[in-house]
Amino acid sequence: DQQVKQNSPSLSVQEGRISILNCDYTNSMFDYFLWYKKYPAEGPTFLISISSIKDKNEDGRFTVFLNKSAKHLSLHIVPSQPGDSAVYFCAASHNNAGNMLTFGGGTRLMVKP
Amino acid sequence: EADIYQTPRYLVIGTGKKITLECSQTMGHDKMYWYQQDPGMELHLIHYSYGVNSTEKGDLSSESTVSRIRTEHFPLTLESARPSHTSQYLCASSESTFGYTFGSGTRLTVV
Numbered sequence: 268d269q270q271v272k273q274n275s276p277s278l279s280v281q282e283g284r285i286s287i288l289n290c291d292y293t294n295s296m297f298d299y300f301l302w303y304k305k306y307p308a309e310g311p312t313f314l315i316s317i318s319s320i321k322d323k324n325e326d327g328r329f330t331v332f333l334n335k336s337a338k339h340l341s342l343h344i345v346p347s348q349p350g351d352s353a354v355y356f357c358a359a360s361h362n363n364a365g366n367m368l369t370f371g372g373g374t375r376l377m378v379k380p
Numbered sequence: 381e382a383d384i385y386q387t388p389r390y391l392v393i394g395t396g397k398k399i400t401l402e403c404s405q406t407m408g409h410d411k412m413y414w415y416q417q418d419p420g421m422e423l424h425l426i427h428y429s430y431g432v433n434s435t436e437k438g439d440l441s442s443e444s445t446v447s448r449i450r451t452e453h454f455p456l457t458l459e460s461a462r463p464s465h466t467s468q469y470l471c472a473s474s475e476s477t478f479g480y481t482f483g484s485g486t487r488l489t490v491v
Contacts, residue, residue, distance in 0.1 A: 276420075301479045307419075310386075310470050310482030356423065358479070368480055372422040 270294045271359050273371035280378050286344040288374050290357030293338065297359040301368070302331060302342045305354045314355070315342070347378045383407045386471050386483035393461055393490055401456045401486045403471030412454040413480065415470040416440060423470065429454055461490045 272291045280286045288302075298319040303311035317324040317331045317340070324331050330343045344351055357371040384405040393399055405412065414427040415438075425438030429448040443465070444458050454473075458465055466489050472480035 303479075303482075308389075308468070308485065308487055310472075310485045311423075311480075312482070313479050316479060354420075360479075366474070367425075367428070368474075370423045373420075375420070 271371040277375040286347045288342040296361040303356045384483040405473040409473035413472045
């Protein structure tokens with residue numbers, strides 16, 4: 268039973284355009300959400316997070332939107348750059364589970380020059 | 381600058397060998413984790429620890445074992461490596477709600 272799902276295994280975007288990566292979750296207890304970026308042969312690095320008390324968090328070119336009623340969050344990257352090409356993992360946690368992260372399956376983003 | 385270190389970065393070993401993958405962190409985090417990831421696949425939790433002398437198995441069954449004798453050190457051991465153990469192994473640590481810090485990973489190939 269996958270509690271965090273990223274239904275698009277890959278996404279291709281032109282440089283300069285917006286990239287939108289989606290993530291759905293089923294556990295209503297989740298109260299904190301994160302996005303990680305991973306290059307091949309490296310560990311994931313933290314990108315941006317959002318608490319369930321907010322519906323938007325912005326950091327430079329990256330914005331995360333949270334729709335609690337739909338149990339859906341999305342990561343927007345604008346403008347997209349070739350260096351953004353990587354695998355992006357969505358993750359969720361809740362305080363009652365010791366804040367252990369549950370990861371989605373990842374989406375491979377390819378930004379074409 | 382990395383505060384969590386994994387060694388080796390790459391390892392190729394023969395079937396049946398015993399290996400230990402090292403993971404150390406300098407942040408004083410109580411919680412540490414081992415994940416396994418195959419290319420293009422999701423992260424699978426194989427072991428975790430919430431403190432010294434505390435270890436638990438994760439969601440994915442693994443033939444590996446871990447130990448946590450010191451806060452900063454969380455090594456993973458395979459007693460007898462097999463080709464099915466070929467994968468990338470990622471170590472992470474955390475505190476409270478601020479997510480995980482991952483190491484650079486060990487890419488293991490068993491031939």
